[in-house]
Amino acid sequence: MDPLIHDVAHHRFAIALGAENSAFISYYEKDHHLVLDHTEVPVAFGGRGIGARLAQAVFDHLRTTGQRVELECSFLKRFVTLHPEYAAIVVPAPGS
DSSP: OOOOEEEGGGTEEEEEETTTEEEEEEEEEETTEEEEEEEEOOGGGTTSSHHHHHHHHHHHHHHHHTOOEEEOOHHHHHHHHHOGGGGGGBOOOTTO
């Protein structure tokens, strides 16, 4: 898998999938943390575990930098349920 790219201008973390495709997790900033709101993997690359590897790379990066996150993306919520080692950096969503 290609290295993780933090595209600050477009508020996303991405990995290249060949010359013309990429998978990404988008975010926005809120109250001193990031809200991860969407994960997208091109359909042609689905079912290969790319979303999970991308999520792991993003959570590892955020944990290393001390950044906290709120999750709106249902895929990432499931990922953290399956990988509780990342739960410490997750900020509870309002009302939960």
